[in-house]
Amino acid sequence: MKAVLLPGEREVRVVEREVPRPGPGEVLVRTRASAICRSDMSLYTGNPIVGGDAAGRGLVVPGHEPAGDVVETGPGVTGLALGDRVTGYLAIGCMRCEHCRGGRLMLCPRWKCLGFDVDGGDAEYFVAPAVNCLPLPDELSYTAGALLTDMVGTQYATQKSLAVGGATTLAVFGMGPMGGAAVLVGKALGATVLAVDLLDERLALARELGADAVVNSGSDDAVARLRELTGGRGPDVVVECSGAPPAQNSALDCVRKLGSVAFVGESRQTTINPSDQIIRKLLRVTGGWYFPIDQFAELSRFAVQHALPIERLVSHRYQLDDAPEAFRAFDRRLTDKAVFTWD
Structure with a gap:
């Protein structure tokens, strides 16, 4: 599969990688939309604002605002089926601490961030914990689903x-x-x-x-x-x-x-x-930083009921092969909200 890597110093590579396999409790998602965020520029320059040792060294696929289709489930996954449309929740928590149990995975002391600590959505496929794959209503496009989470x-x-x-x-x-x-x-x-x-x-x-x-x-x-x-x-x-x-x-x-x-x-x-x-x-x-994961059903209903024109926030769409141009333009503020799409 094709995937983007950001080694730092404003370098962008589109590389070939093996399609990942989901482990226990994980799912494999075929990416249909993945948005570029201003925080991705910290990876682009090599000075990540979050993430561990791998972030900013070109070892992790960026993209913390992805949406797509479930194409494979790992052992022990329930509640998700092949073909389900999902959007990715960026915070991966331990699911045992008080913050995770309260729905705020981004406050977990051991949290990891999709696209910073673990491979994200700027690739043809990505793997994520099943709990992080949130059901995307049919009324919302994949692009709207990608923007629905972070922004x-x-x-x-x-x-x-x-x-x-x-x-x-x-x-x-x-x-x-x-x-x-x-x-x-x-x-x-x-x-x-x-x-x-x-x-x-x-x-x-x-x-x-x-x-x-x-x-x-x-x-x-x-x-x-x-x-x-x-x-x-x-x-x-x-x-x-x-x-x-x-x-x-x-x-x-x-x-x-x-x-x-x-x-x-x-x-x-x-x-x-x-x-x-x-x-x-x-x-x-x-x-104001992200949303509790248990609020997503309410959030998605709100977006549908009010017919929020979320895609109006998108200024540019790119193919993954055009990632060097996409990040360069975003860095120079020639674009506002750019999204990789596979439509």
Whole structure:
């Protein structure tokens, strides 16, 4: 089979490998869609943000957002059959600790990440634990299924935890793919959504996805404009998706007193002023990272019932042979959300 490897230093190899075989409790999936995520760039450059010794050395097939068809089951697998359409849950846990038993496999102290620690979906086939292969409704395409987990799933879990609903004014900073997913989820939950970004083309897409108003933080004072749009009060909830320190600070500055801020965009270091930005506003500040595995049935029903146009978040589609071009363009930000497809 063909598979992608990322040895680091912005090198991409498409190699031939043996089709893997599923072990006990595992299934073999024929990949039909696998998305490139901004976190994959850490593998591309050789500085992985998660993963063990194998990550970033070109030993592991990337791709933590895959979907496809079950083509073989290993010993002891129940509940999955050949031909089942599935999407992959990226966190592989021990299934014994308190976090795994609570559904949050990504908090397991011994967790491994699909596409970082173990081979992921940027290949014609991948193997995963049966518990990580989540049933994909017929109403959702393979591409939608791939994006449903990391992006839409993260936003759904985050916004649900913050009680986003019809009475909420939600501001979203960063209109990349994750921010776009935040707009889709927020509108489906009934919120008034305000989108913030530096790029007019991304703000135009945010309007298409349902944003009620947009703010260009490059030409406007985003904090002042968001307060103006909310009658001087500030948004009830802010979801920060860019990971940029200025946006993170603006999120804390603009939100109303007793409001909530979720940091979703990855960031290694940011300087804030807790006294003025958090303590004296009595804010709730949380991290938004993936979703509990037992929430997937609810999440997939939500996507179907609200007819979420998830594929609208995809900017480019590639064949696996074009992986060098795909990663190069993604690294240069010539694409937003790119997906390998086998349609």
